[in-house]
Amino acid sequence: MISARTPIAAWAAASATSDRRPGPRVAISMTRLGAMALLFAAVAACGGGDKKEKTTPDKVTGTTDPQSMNDFGDPSNRANPADNGGPNGNPAGGAQSTGRAPGGGDPNELPPGAPGSSAPGPGGPAIDPSGPVVTMPSYDPEPALAKAQVDQHLQVARTALGSPTPDADAALREARLALQIDAASVDAAAMVAFAYYHKKLYDTAELVLDDLFKRAPAKQNANVYYVYGLVYDHTNRPEQAVLSFKKAVELDPNHASALINLGVHQLANTQYAEALATFERLVHQFGRNDAITLTSLGSSYRGHAADFPAGSPDRDDNVRRAEAAYKHALQGNTSYGPAYYNLGLLYLDNDPFPGLSDTLLRLNTAKSYFDQYKNMQGVDMKLYDDRMKDVTKAIKRAEKQLKKSKGSSATPASAPESPAPKAKAGGKKRRGTP
Numbered sequence: 406m407i408s409a410r411t412p413i414a415a416w417a418a419a420s421a422t423s424d425r426r427p428g429p430r431v432a433i434s435m436t437r438l439g440a441m442a443l444l445f446a447a448v449a450a451c452g453g454g455d456k457k458e459k460t461t462p463d464k465v466t467g468t469t470d471p472q473s474m475n476d477f478g479d480p481s482n483r484a485n486p487a488d489n490g491g492p493n494g495n496p497a498g499g500a501q502s503t504g505r506a507p508g509g510g511d512p513n514e515l516p517p518g519a520p521g522s523s524a525p526g527p528g529g530p531a532i533d534p535s536g537p538v539v540t541m542p543s544y545d546p547e548p549a550l551a552k553a554q555v556d557q558h559l560q561v562a563r564t565a566l567g568s569p570t571p572d573a574d575a576a577l578r579e580a581r582l583a584l585q586i587d588a589a590s591v592d593a594a595a596m597v598a599f600a601y602y603h604k605k606l607y608d609t610a611e612l613v614l615d616d617l618f619k620r621a622p623a624k625q626n627a628n629v630y631y632v633y634g635l636v637y638d639h640t641n642r643p644e645q646a647v648l649s650f651k652k653a654v655e656l657d658p659n660h661a662s663a664l665i666n667l668g669v670h671q672l673a674n675t676q677y678a679e680a681l682a683t684f685e686r687l688v689h690q691f692g693r694n695d696a697i698t699l700t701s702l703g704s705s706y707r708g709h710a711a712d713f714p715a716g717s718p719d720r721d722d723n724v725r726r727a728e729a730a731y732k733h734a735l736q737g738n739t740s741y742g743p744a745y746y747n748l749g750l751l752y753l754d755n756d757p758f759p760g761l762s763d764t765l766l767r768l769n770t771a772k773s774y775f776d777q778y779k780n781m782q783g784v785d786m787k788l789y790d791d792r793m794k795d796v797t798k799a800i801k802r803a804e805k806q807l808k809k810s811k812g813s814s815a816t817p818a819s820a821p822e823s824p825a826p827k828a829k830a831g832g833k834k835r836r837g838t839p
Contacts, residue, residue, distance in 0.1 A: 555590050558583035562596050566603055573603035591617065595628040602635055611636050627657035634666060646670065661691050668701055677708035696734040696741040703730030703744070707751050721759040727751055742781030746788070749774035753796055764803045772796045 562579035565572040577600035583593035594617045601610035614633055617623045634649030647670045653663035668683035684702035687693040703726075710723035728751060734744040752758060752771035761767050775796060779789050 551586050555583045555587050555593060558586070559592060559596055562600070566599065571603050573600045576600040576603065589622075591620070591622050591626045592628055594623075595626065595632055598632045598636075599628075602632060602639075605639075607636050607640055611640075625656060627653040627660045627663065630656065631660060631663045631666075634663065638666070643670065643673075647674075659691075661687060661693065664691075665693075665698065665701075668705070672701060672704055672708065675708065677705055677712065681705035681709050694733070694737060696738040696744060699730050699734035699737070700741065700744045700747060703727045703734065703751075704747055706730060707747065707754075710755065715755075716757060720755075724751065724755050724759050740781055742778050742784055745774050745778040745781060746792070749778060749792060749796070753792070753799065765800065765807065768796055768800045768803055772800070 558579045562576040562583075565575040565579065577597060580593050580596035580600055583590055583596070587593065594613065598610040598613040598617070601607075601613060610632065614629060614636070617629060623629050630649045630653035634646045634653065637643070637646035637649060647667070650663045650667040650670065653660050654667055657663070664683055664687055668680050668687070671677075671680035671683060680701070684698060684705050687698050688702055693699075706723045706727035710720045710727065713720035713723070728748070731744045731748045731751070734741055738744075749771045752767050752774065756764065756767065758767045761770075772793070775789060775792050778784060779786075
């Protein structure tokens with residue numbers, strides 16, 4: 406009998422020698438196969454044979470393969486799916502967080518599959534960090550280029566409005582094209598309002614300005630105040646118009662259009678000294694030599710002359726300057742009626758006229774300028790009729806005074822009176838002539 410301690414080889418030999426009883430060979434073979442099976446089982450139980458790969462993981466040490474079972478791919482960088490952010494960052498009873506990335510990697514390491522990461526993403530190949538970086542194209546123009554394009558559209562719009570026959574539709578179209586390039590352009594939005602003003606849509610222009618004025622940059626834009634002033638002018642709000650033009654000039658001292666309109670209001674409000682400073686600046690600093698500006702300058706001198714007593718040097722100086730400005734305006738535009746009209750007023754109102762002592766000559770000169778005004782395009786016939794009544798009455802008074810003066814003189818009664826035409830050509834200075 407083989408004991409449990411019998412060596413395997415002896416046990417196998419004993420089995421081979423002791424089995425000598427006659428019997429079928431098949432039974433013997435099966436017995437041997439069974440013994441061999443038991444032998445292999447024993448060897449396996451004792452750890453014999455070649456060393457095989459382990460089938461259970463080692464104890465977690467904190468450094469694992471990114472593709473191991475511990476890498477859950479959690480963007481919140483938790484160690485396992487049960488980690489819900491409890492006390493000390495370990496509510497599920499696992500190891501305390503060490504600040505390392507899932508799977509034990511560097512926390513600054515990019516997640517697998519991300520641009521620049523060498524690790525493959527789920528179901529995809531690794532991305533080569535040395536490969537080209539894909540950048541989405543920018544369809545916005547460069548700021549400098551956008552500004553140049555906006556300025557180009559606005560210049561076309563200004564040209565359209567500055568033509569003898571302003572094209573408000575073209576200006577509006579160009580302003581809108583500018584806004585398509587830069588929706589934040591205050592100047593483009595102000596040009597939209599300016600175009601509506603030229604279309605005589607004053608309410609629409611004001612609505613555009615009111616909406617624009619809600620933005621802080623609009624409150625510091627001279628063009629916005631300038632267009633406001635124009636709208637106020639044409640909707641019978643002169644006080645608000647003056648304030649708007651003043652603010653426009655304050656923000657941009659070189660805003661010639663706002664300065665002109667401010668000067669016009671100063672003239673209308675008999676602020677002649679202020680108007681004179683405004684129009685002198687326009688003519689001398691900005692080189693504005695158009696008939697409108699020069700005529701306004703002449704009217705500023707004419708009004709300011711009345712601030713001094715008759716015959717004083719200051720008064721005479723302002724009268725002469727006014728005459729020179731009106732004539733300068735007519736040199737550039739012989740058809741500008743207001744210059745003729747204001748020359749008529751200058752000669753009608755200033756007695757004595759510097760360098761001209763003959764009253765009838767002065768008054769007839771005024772009358773001739775009013776007659777020229779009548780022949781100009783855009784004449785105001787009511788204004789002409791009113792001034793002609795004034796100058797006709799003044800001429801009659803002067804002739805009456807002249808008669809009186811002649812009647813009280815030592816001239817013989819038979820001497821004929823000097824006819825009025827000779828007085829117009831230049832008569833002698835007579836005593837008592839007012």
